Amino acid sequence: MPEAFKFELVSPERLLVSEQVESVVIPGAEGEMTVMAHHAPVMTTIKPGVVTLKTAQGKEERYVVFGGFADIVPAGCTLLAESAVAVGDIDRADLARRIQEAREDAADAKDDQTRSKAEQFLNQLTTLEGALLPA
Amino acid sequence: MPSLKDLRNRIASVKATQKITKAMQMVAAAKLRRAQEAAEAARPYSERMGAVLANITQAIGGGGDAPALMTGTGKDDVHLLVVCTAERGLCGGFNSQIARFARDHIRKLLADGKQVKIICVGKKGFDILRRDYGALIIERVDLREVKTLGFVNADAIAKKVIHLFNEGGFDICTLFYSQFKSVISQIPTAQQIVPAGAPAAGAEVKDGGSAVYEYEPEPGEILSDLIPRNISVQVFRALLENAAGEMGAKMSAMDNATRNAGDMINKLSITYNRQRQAQITKELIEIISGAEAL
Numbered sequence: 001m002p003e004a005f006k007f008e009l010v011s012p013e014r015l016l017v018s019e020q021v022e023s024v025v026i027p028g029a030e031g032e033m034t035v036m037a038h039h040a041p042v043m044t045t046i047k048p049g050v051v052t053l054k055t056a057q058g059k060e061e062r063y064v065v066f067g068g069f070a071d072i073v074p075a076g077c078t079l080l081a082e083s084a085v086a087v088g089d090i091d092r093a094d095l096a097r098r099i100q101e102a103r104e105d106a107a108d109a110k111d112d113q114t115r116s117k118a119e120q121f122l123n124q125l126t127t128l129e130g131a132l133l134p135a
Numbered sequence: 136m137p138s139l140k141d142l143r144n145r146i147a148s149v150k151a152t153q154k155i156t157k158a159m160q161m162v163a164a165a166k167l168r169r170a171q172e173a174a175e176a177a178r179p180y181s182e183r184m185g186a187v188l189a190n191i192t193q194a195i196g197g198g199g200d201a202p203a204l205m206t207g208t209g210k211d212d213v214h215l216l217v218v219c220t221a222e223r224g225l226c227g228g229f230n231s232q233i234a235r236f237a238r239d240h241i242r243k244l245l246a247d248g249k250q251v252k253i254i255c256v257g258k259k260g261f262d263i264l265r266r267d268y269g270a271l272i273i274e275r276v277d278l279r280e281v282k283t284l285g286f287v288n289a290d291a292i293a294k295k296v297i298h299l300f301n302e303g304g305f306d307i308c309t310l311f312y313s314q315f316k317s318v319i320s321q322i323p324t325a326q327q328i329v330p331a332g333a334p335a336a337g338a339e340v341k342d343g344g345s346a347v348y349e350y351e352p353e354p355g356e357i358l359s360d361l362i363p364r365n366i367s368v369q370v371f372r373a374l375l376e377n378a379a380g381e382m383g384a385k386m387s388a389m390d391n392a393t394r395n396a397g398d399m400i401n402k403l404s405i406t407y408n409r410q411r412q413a414q415i416t417k418e419l420i421e422i423i424s425g426a427e428a429l
Binding site: 013015043069080082 | 173176177179180181183184186187190191285286287289290347348349350351352354356357360361364367368371
């Protein structure tokens, strides 16, 4: 039985999760990572994706996050998401709107750097859409 | 001297007004509670953001790779003021308080020979500032259609500010809003958001703050992602405080109005009763003196 640690998922609007968990899978900017108790201190930005957490009671919960960053210390993990919803509550129209916006951003980008950034973001979003909403 | 009928109409109309103000007060009270809850719910995020920001600036140690949004342009010639007010009136001195505060600030800046640009958030501030400084207003953000204030609204404003900064549109950006202290007291506040400035050194070194962090990607890159987000958070907080303040101000203003209407009704009723009595007495005298004459 793995040791539990404190996990918090916060969006600007409210505190979504604050509880003891066994492990959390975070969609880090440079790849997914699983965080368990006594993880070395890491700070990473996150890309749009699904956060999966396993609570101390063995329940599994999934949340969709759209960007943000995670602050991991041995004592716990704080995930500051730009916006987050439980997977069950995901709004198809909202996701479509975000993708549309990202697409426009990519089209409007003036220099290569911002364009590649916007395109990367768009890619991540469409992957997420594919994963969440099988057509 | 108004006639009895005039008085009756007057009383009826004041009563109707009183009912409206009473209803508005109750609506404001309910909305205030919701706004306060929203402000409360947003607090953890901004607190943690502050802590993370403190950590990361410590890690970078004020090195040369801090983004310009944080260090500023090194000048202070052009000031951008983001003035946040309410969309609606009928909330006492709330809007004019913020506007006056901003106006004093603008006057001082102009006297110092600085260039001033204004972004108005909310209709009321725009209406007030337009009179004196219409030429300086470069943009107004309308939140009238917005029912519940979301982070996206704040984010949109912050993006505008950042965009303008990247184009070299200003050197220093200050946010004007009303800090919600209590239902009866809101304090107009000016807060500098660009350049963000490093948080006071050693202010918040929380658990494991001294530990060596691993950064993914590089600290500088995270920071350049973090700073714009932090600006959005500041704007969001300001908007939430404003919303709570507006409702608080509206509640007390409407409470006053209801009480004034009550006083007015009392006074009018006394006048009405006196006049009616005088008329009855007059008619009696006429009848009696007519009978006596016979």
